[in-house]
Amino acid sequence: MAKKFMYVNRKPPYGTIYALESLEVVLIGAAFDQDVSLAFIGDGVYQLTKGQDTKAIGQKNFSPVYSALGDYEVTKIYIEKESLEERGLTLDDLQHLVWEDEDDDWAEKDSIRLVSRAELADVLDDQDVLLSF
Secondary structure, eight states: OOOEEEEEEOSOSSSSSHHHHHHHHHHHHHHTTOEEEEEEOGGGGGGGBSSOOOGGGTOOOOGGGGGGGGGGTOOEEEEEHHHHHHTTOOGGGBOOOEEEEGGGTTEEEEOEEEEOHHHHHHHHHTOSEEEEO
16 A cells, blocks of 8 residues: 655745745655655645635745645645735635546546644644655
């Protein structure tokens, strides 16, 4: 059975290289058929916000790449509910990330799973490998 890899994203999308590096490593792992999940906690929840505009900071906006995760069979994206609430955000502020289930006539299904801090701790405990960014 494949090992379960969880990529934990804690940093905002810009200002450091962590968010982009995490996304690149996730895509590489998924391309090699790893069982990949992502968790967004703390300021990491900002990585998935809609309408990111990076012109003022002179960086490329890589946030549209998250919408391709389903194509790489990355379908388990955990958002910590408390982190959203602490930042005044809701699921409506985040990109709508989906995947197509070939076993269900290609039905579109949500990739994002909103979980409490306690639920996320259980999910993290179930992983074989944790990588924190």
